[in-house]
Amino acid sequence: MSEYLVNLKINNIPVSVKEGTTILDAAKKLNFNVPTLCNHPDLSVAGNCRVCVVEVKGARLLAASCATPVSEGMEVLTNSEKVRTARKHVIELLLSEHNADCTKCFKNGHCELQDLASEYRIGDHVFIDLVKAKDKIADISSPSISKDDSKCIRCQRCVRTCDELQSVSALAVVKKGDHQKISTFMNKPLHEVVCTNCGQCINRCPTGALTERTYIEEVWKAINDPLKHVVVQTAPAVRIGLGEDLGYDPGERVTGKMVAALKHIGFDSVLDTDFTADLTIMEEGTELLTRLKKALVDGEKVALPMMTSCSPGWIKFQEHMFPDLLDNLSTCKSPQQMFGALAKTYYAKKKGIDPKNMVSVSIMPCTAKKFECGRPEMRDSGYQDVDYVLTTRELAMMVKQAGINFMKLEDEHYDSIMGNSTGAAVIFGATGGVMEAALRTAYEIVTGREVPFTNLNIMPLRGFEGVKEAKVMIKDVKPEWSFLEGAELSVAIAHGLHNANTLMKAVREGKANYHFIEVMGCPGGCLGGGGQPIPTSPEIRSKRAEAIYGEDEGLPLRKSHENPEVIQIYKDFLGEPLGHKSHDLLHTHYKPRIRY
Amino acid sequence: MENKILKKVDYIFQESSINEIIDVVSKTLTKSPDDIILDIIDSGLKGRGGAGFPTGLKWKFTKNEDNPVKYVICNADEGEPGTFKDREILDTVAIKVLGGMTICGYSIGAKEGYIYLRGEYNFLLPKLNKIVDDFNKQLKSKGIDFNIFLKSGSGAYICGEESALFESMEGKRGEPRNKPPYPAVSGYNSKPTVINNVETLVYVTMICKMGVERFKELGTKDSRGSKVFSVSGDTPTPGIYELELGMPLADFIEDFGDGDTKAVQVGGASGHCVPRKHLKETIIGFEGIPTGGSMMIFNSTRSMYNVLHDYLEFFNEESCGQCTPCRVGCQQLLKGIESVKKGDRKPQYLDELKKLANTMKVAAKCGLGQSVANPFNSIVDNFREEIIY
Ligand SMILES: Cc1cc2nc3c(=O)[nH]c(=O)nc-3n(C[C@H](O)[C@H](O)[C@H](O)COP(=O)(O)O)c2cc1C
Ligand code: SF4
Ligand code: SF4
Ligand code: SF4
Ligand code: SF4
Ligand code: FES
Numbered sequence: 001m002s003e004y005l006v007n008l009k010i011n012n013i014p015v016s017v018k019e020g021t022t023i024l025d026a027a028k029k030l031n032f033n034v035p036t037l038c039n040h041p042d043l044s045v046a047g048n049c050r051v052c053v054v055e056v057k058g059a060r061l062l063a064a065s066c067a068t069p070v071s072e073g074m075e076v077l078t079n080s081e082k083v084r085t086a087r088k089h090v091i092e093l094l095l096s097e098h099n100a101d102c103t104k105c106f107k108n109g110h111c112e113l114q115d116l117a118s119e120y121r122i123g124d125h126v127f128i129d130l131v132k133a134k135d136k137i138a139d140i141s142s143p144s145i146s147k148d149d150s151k152c153i154r155c156q157r158c159v160r161t162c163d164e165l166q167s168v169s170a171l172a173v174v175k176k177g178d179h180q181k182i183s184t185f186m187n188k189p190l191h192e193v194v195c196t197n198c199g200q201c202i203n204r205c206p207t208g209a210l211t212e213r214t215y216i217e218e219v220w221k222a223i224n225d226p227l228k229h230v231v232v233q234t235a236p237a238v239r240i241g242l243g244e245d246l247g248y249d250p251g252e253r254v255t256g257k258m259v260a261a262l263k264h265i266g267f268d269s270v271l272d273t274d275f276t277a278d279l280t281i282m283e284e285g286t287e288l289l290t291r292l293k294k295a296l297v298d299g300e301k302v303a304l305p306m307m308t309s310c311s312p313g314w315i316k317f318q319e320h321m322f323p324d325l326l327d328n329l330s331t332c333k334s335p336q337q338m339f340g341a342l343a344k345t346y347y348a349k350k351k352g353i354d355p356k357n358m359v360s361v362s363i364m365p366c367t368a369k370k371f372e373c374g375r376p377e378m379r380d381s382g383y384q385d386v387d388y389v390l391t392t393r394e395l396a397m398m399v400k401q402a403g404i405n406f407m408k409l410e411d412e413h414y415d416s417i418m419g420n421s422t423g424a425a426v427i428f429g430a431t432g433g434v435m436e437a438a439l440r441t442a443y444e445i446v447t448g449r450e451v452p453f454t455n456l457n458i459m460p461l462r463g464f465e466g467v468k469e470a471k472v473m474i475k476d477v478k479p480e481w482s483f484l485e486g487a488e489l490s491v492a493i494a495h496g497l498h499n500a501n502t503l504m505k506a507v508r509e510g511k512a513n514y515h516f517i518e519v520m521g522c523p524g525g526c527l528g529g530g531g532q533p534i535p536t537s538p539e540i541r542s543k544r545a546e547a548i549y550g551e552d553e554g555l556p557l558r559k560s561h562e563n564p565e566v567i568q569i570y571k572d573f574l575g576e577p578l579g580h581k582s583h584d585l586l587h588t589h590y591k592p593r594i595r596y
Numbered sequence: 597m598e599n600k601i602l603k604k605v606d607y608i609f610q611e612s613s614i615n616e617i618i619d620v621v622s623k624t625l626t627k628s629p630d631d632i633i634l635d636i637i638d639s640g641l642k643g644r645g646g647a648g649f650p651t652g653l654k655w656k657f658t659k660n661e662d663n664p665v666k667y668v669i670c671n672a673d674e675g676e677p678g679t680f681k682d683r684e685i686l687d688t689v690a691i692k693v694l695g696g697m698t699i700c701g702y703s704i705g706a707k708e709g710y711i712y713l714r715g716e717y718n719f720l721l722p723k724l725n726k727i728v729d730d731f732n733k734q735l736k737s738k739g740i741d742f743n744i745f746l747k748s749g750s751g752a753y754i755c756g757e758e759s760a761l762f763e764s765m766e767g768k769r770g771e772p773r774n775k776p777p778y779p780a781v782s783g784y785n786s787k788p789t790v791i792n793n794v795e796t797l798v799y800v801t802m803i804c805k806m807g808v809e810r811f812k813e814l815g816t817k818d819s820r821g822s823k824v825f826s827v828s829g830d831t832p833t834p835g836i837y838e839l840e841l842g843m844p845l846a847d848f849i850e851d852f853g854d855g856d857t858k859a860v861q862v863g864g865a866s867g868h869c870v871p872r873k874h875l876k877e878t879i880i881g882f883e884g885i886p887t888g889g890s891m892m893i894f895n896s897t898r899s900m901y902n903v904l905h906d907y908l909e910f911f912n913e914e915s916c917g918q919c920t921p922c923r924v925g926c927q928q929l930l931k932g933i934e935s936v937k938k939g940d941r942k943p944q945y946l947d948e949l950k951k952l953a954n955t956m957k958v959a960a961k962c963g964l965g966q967s968v969a970n971p972f973n974s975i976v977d978n979f980r981e982e983i984i985y
Contacts, residue, residue: 047774048918050959061966062958067774082958086921089955093924126948128931130924154923173769173918176752178927180917 008074023054023065023076032078035087035116037094038155039066040204041537042523044164049155051090051116055080062086091116096127098207099136099150106146107208110534113153114207130178141189143213143374144197144367144530149181152209158182158201165523167501168317170195182209185596194320194596196497198313198521199367199391199530212367212531215388216398222359222387223266230359231347232267233339233418234258236274237365237429237526238392240547244533244540245396246406251543253551256411261399262363263412269347272414273362274421276335276342277428277437279569280310281560283586284332284434285442286577288516289481297483303327305492305507305514308434310334312372313521313530315590317497322504323592328517331587335428336362336369337378339418340385341585346573347418355381361388363395365429365529368521377588391531420565423456423552430548431495431525432461432468435518439472439491441561446474446481456558462549464524464541466499467492469514491516496523600842602851605814605822607802608795608838609688614727617695617801618734624804625740629659629703636703636800639808640820645671645756645793646863646888647963651800654790657780659704661788666706668697669765669784669791672713673749673756676864677910678890681824682794684836686713686720689798694731694744696797699804700790701742709744710784712761715751753914757962758783758791760916771916772962795824795889816842819881823889829861830854830895845870845878848891856895859978864890865907866967869900869974900979901937907971908933915964922965925956929972933983943984946976 004019010027017026022045027034038049047067054065057075062083065076077083095117102108131150138148154173159182162171170193174183184193202210222228243252262270287306294300309315309330318325333341339362344355362369366389372378373386390398399406414420424440427433436458443451451458451472460470472489492514494503500519506512522528524541527548552558560566574581624632637652658666670693674682685693697709711728713720728744735742747765749755755764759773762784783789792800799821803811815821819841828834831852839848849857859871862878862885870878870885878884894903908930917923932949935941953969960966976983 045774046918047961048920050920050961053959060958064774064961069776085951086955086959089925089952090920090959093920093928093952096928097924127928127952128935130927130931153920154917156918173771176754176917177912177915177923178917180915180923 006070006072008070008072008076010076011078017070019069021070023063023068023070024052026070027054027065027076027078034065034078035119036066037112037116037153037206038157040157042165042204043157043160046156046160049090049094049153051087053083053086053090054078055083088120088122091120091122092127094153095122097130098153099131099148105151105208106211106214111208112206139189140213141191142195142197142371143191144199144370145190145195145202146211146213147190148209151207152182153207154180154182155206156182157204157206158210161201161204164498166196166198166200166497168194168196168497171201196313196316196320196521197368197371198497200522202367202530203532203534203536212391212394213370214394215370215390216394219361219388219390219398222361227357228359229268229353229357230266230361231269231271231343232262232361232363233271233273233336233343234262234363235336235365235429235526236277236426237529237532237544237548238363238395240429240527240544240551241365241392241532242396245393246399248407250540251547253547255551256413257406257409259414260409260412261402261404261406264404265398265402267361269351269415271339271343271347271418272421273335273339274425274428275418275563275565276338277425278422278560278563278566279338279586280332280335280434281424281437281441282566282570282577283582284308284330285438285445287330287332288438289442289446290578292515293483296487305512305517306330308518310428310434311368311519311521311526312366313368314497314500314519316368316371316593317500317521318504319590319593320595321501322508325504325507326590326592328507329590331589333378333586333588334369334372336364336389337372337385337588338586340373340378341380342418342569344381344383344385345585346569350417355383359388360386361390362386363390363392365392365526365532366522367391367530380585393531393533396533417565417568420563422560422563423555423558424560425563426551426555427548429526430462430545431464431520432493432518433525433548435491435493435516436461437560438516440559443472443474444559445561446477446484448478455553457549461493462545464495464538464545466496467494467503489516490514491518493518495520495525497521600816600840602843602847603840605838605840607822608685608798608824612689612692614691614730614734617691618738620801620805621695621698621740622738624699625702629705632699632703632804633659635808636803639803639811640815641796641799641803641811642819642882643793644795644799644823644888646676646866646886648882648886651792651796654780654792655700655704657778658788658790661781663788665785665787666704667784667787667789668700668704668706668709669761669789670697670709670711670794670797671756671758671761671791672711672717672794673761674714674717674794675753675756675914676866676888676890678828678861678864678892679826679888681826681836681889683717683720685794685798685824686717686724690724690727691731692798692801693794694728696792696800697744698735698740698742699800700792700797702740704788704790706790707741707743709742710765711744711746712755712765713746713748715749718748721746721748752916754916754964757964760962761791762789771918774961814840816881816883818883825887825889825891827852827891827893829893830857830898831893841881843880844876845880846875848880849875849893852891853893854895857893858896858898859894859900861890861892861894861903861971863887863970864892865910866964866970868970869978871978900975900982901933904933904971904975904983905930911964911968919961919965921956921960922968925952925960925965926968928952929968936984946980946983950976
């Protein structure tokens with residue numbers, strides 16, 4: 001965008017903005033709010049809902065303010081009679097093809113369409129009800145995502161999300177005119193197509209057309225069943241997101257209050273996925289060093305670069321799109337699934353609980369984990385390792401349902417023996433965090449010294465650039481790691497499947513000579529996960545990232561291998577990283593899938 | 597206002613050999629691009645695809661864009677109900693279209709031209725392929741750096757809208773884009789593009805052949821030259837006619853009507869309906885009612901409710917569906933007149949619908965949705981009783 005300034009008037013007030021600015025943004029600068037629906041800060045401009053139209057003096061047509069750049073001398077009215085009439089018509093039209101059963105809708109109270117309808121006091125519609133009965137049957141084939149076409153306003157945010165941010169293109173616009181709709185390949189159920197369950201479309205859907213499949217009722221039932229011992233784990237990014245749905249501004253850490261709320265709700269054991277995040281570092285770090293040794297010393301052919309496997313959306317993406325690179329994936333289960341396998345074995349045994357009576361719940365920033373917990377590979381405890389996955393949003397709902405005044409809660413601590421964690425685990429929630437945690441530990445194991453970065457903060461791995469790269473020189477190693485002496489470890493990080501796609505193409509073409517790659521399926525990493533509070537935007541994700549790194553710096557332990565409970569579990573139960581028990585419980589395999 | 601009378605003309609379908617046209621092109625290309633553009637501006641030629649934008653200006657804007665890659669596109673999607681003139685032109689005098697494209701390419705600095713041919717016209721492909729091949733060879737032998745390609749369309753009416761046409765050519769779903777940017781800045785493949793109707797391009801060739809002054813002899817100040825009309829409906833003489841612009845509609849009906857004309861739909865489904873009582877004061881041209889060329893004549897046996905109903909069904913099917921005013925608005929207009937007819941809604945509901953149509957006119961994303969108010973309001977205003985009873 002050029003630095004050239006354009007002068008215009010909006011509602012008779014002069015304003016100067018950079019050339020290329022949209023009327024919408026110029027109006028924002030003057031604090032004039034223009035309603036929008038199809039527009040989203042993460043996506044390309046669509047200009048299809050037309051709710052943002054404004055009047056430009058002298059022009060025959062109203063202008064879609066989200067899609068029209070300012071021009072010199074322009075005089076814009078954002079609330080003239082002509083604009084109000086058109087805007088009301090647009091909202092009324094949308095409602096006339098909308099199954100507006102708000103009281104039964106998952107998005108009730110969080111819906112952009114509902115907000116507009118109430119802002120404009122659209123009571124009884126003037127227009128004829130066009131909702132088609134067949135659209136009222138939602139597609140709930142996916143364990144992660146519910147798609148209800150009768151709630152869809154055709155803004156195409158989901159289509160753009162899936163295409164532009166995720167390079168999956170599971171959703172597309174089909175047909176014309178009154179039959180136009182958002183569909184999948186051959187109109188198949190979501191569960192049967194290439195969808196990765198990442199939930200990014202949900203995060204950007206303005207209505208209740210795309211929502212998570214919710215399991216709140218099942219979880220309440222378990223909690224209220226005296227025979228069941230309900231264990232809950234919370235992922236790193238939940239604690240920095242949850243507050244947004246409970247009255248806080250983005251970027252507020254609410255770890256202690258969240259733990260307190262979970263205890264109030266009635267979970268029997270409140271534990272932390274961060275514990276298995278630390279464990280992941282032990283397993284995955286060892287796996288990497290083993291692969292490097294095989295390659296460098298034994299001359300074996302091993303799949304390098306090795307790639308992280310914490311993100312089930314990313315895993316399914318890889319299974320569909322790059323089945324030729326499945327061997328490159330670490331065999332480590334995601335922290336959620338490691339946790340699940342250990343809860344019903346290690347934890348049950350230690351606490352004297354019959355795993356048969358245990359219900360394992362996880363609170364995740366993620367919708368893909370709802371799919372992951374049902375994968376047939378995820379039953380190594382002899383039971384389904386994780387029974388129910390709830391999103392951050394669902395937890396917020398449970399907190400409200402339980403009548404808890406969240407902001408007033410006193411902080412509480414996780415239970416042991418799977419509740420302790422380090423800062424290294426917390427940063428799993430941000431893109432680059434797994435890599436940073438892995439380097440903090442691996443470097444120290446190999447050299448006996450801390451990573452050479454001020455205060456352990458490996459800044460080159462942080463931030464929201466699509467693909468990040470870094471190199472770490474390994475010198476003065478311990479004798480047993482002599483094969484790594486003088487080696488330069490080369491790593492890369494991608495977040496969001498679009499960036500992953502770019503990076504994987506480079507790997508496939510042999511143009512990416514890295515040793516280790518971290519991929520997170522969602523933009524920004526888990527902090528931007530498909531189960532996080534809505535709305536999302538680059539600013540909100542930045543605030544969440546700051547909160548994550550703040551949490552890390554505030555913790556006494558910041559390296560995974562120093563987690564006392566991790567040390568304990570190897571001593572009491574697992575033996576050693578990549579050992580026999582680990583192999584049985586903590587590692588998995590992947591399967592190729594078709595591309596549509 | 598200038599007073600013109602109905603006059604038949606024969607520029608468009610005058611036969612020309614490939615050599616003749618190559619000659620016209622070669623001669624024209626001895627002038628500078630700026631001079632050619634000035635000529636086209638001076639001729640007053642306006643687009644024959646419906647919107648009536650001055651052709652020379654369109655070329656000038658595109659020429660002024662600084663980009664090594666530009667395109668010329670001939671819009672042969674011809675989907676407007678009641679229009680079949682472009683098919684006839686391509687069937688009989690395609691060579692003149694190619695001439696116009698080449699002259700345009702030279703003038704704006706484009707090396708490639710595409711004809712986007714309506715899917716239903718694929719039967720013309722073998723013939724057109726041969727003509728285009730021969731023409732390209734001739735250009736090459738004359739050292740003219742311009743190549744023409746044929747693209748077959750997807751069969752959707754909306755793909756005739758220029759930006760949807762670009763999307764379709766790029767292999768995407770044919771959905772209109774936001775404007776600005778206009779094609780002159782960002783068209784096919786996001787490059788500066790001139791898109792002209794088939795007929796417009798033939799007139800370019802004819803202007804270059806016979807000179808600006810001859811062309812300007814016909815028509816009025818606002819509507820220079822002549823135009824091809826597709827005449828259909830209740831007429832003893834349906835067909836394609838080239839007529840001088842600026843004639844009163846009454847004269848036209850005098851010649852083409854069956855003596856019992858009730859109304860004329862000027863400009864196809866997206867055009868205006870003119871009732872008998874307004875024929876005299878209605879001028880066919882850009883100062884009056886502009887038209888892509890469709891003239892549908894209705895006599896007293898026709899139900900104007902059915903006419904409007906058909907148009908609305910057409911829009912319901914052909915709306916790309918992306919924008920709210922058009923996707924839902926079209927459905928509401930159709931269901932609305934049905935419910936008034938059935939008596940489920942009061943006649944006054946038609947006034948609500950007219951307001952809605954007026955919103956569509958200013959708030960829809962592209963010309964399709966914006967023009968639904970033309971037939972809707974003109975038919976409801978003039979034949980209200982027929983809609984209600
Ligand atoms: C829905 C819609 C359909 C259109 N279909 C055609 C068409 O079939 N042929 C055409 O030449 N122009 C069509 N147009 C107009 C084009 O967008 C464009 O204005 C025209 O091709 C420009 O050429 P001209 O300046 O030579 O008229 C259509 C416009 C709309 C809104
Ligand atoms: S999507 Fe919004 S407007 Fe529609 S039913 Fe749900 S809450 Fe109500
Ligand atoms: S969940 Fe992700 S992959 Fe699936 S449709 Fe939504 S954005 Fe696309
Ligand atoms: S599903 Fe949601 S995001 Fe997608 S088009 Fe419908 S309303 Fe928009
Ligand atoms: S006006 Fe109609 S055809 Fe044009 S973009 Fe909107 S929905 Fe599509
Ligand atoms: S927000 Fe501008 S058209 Fe939808």
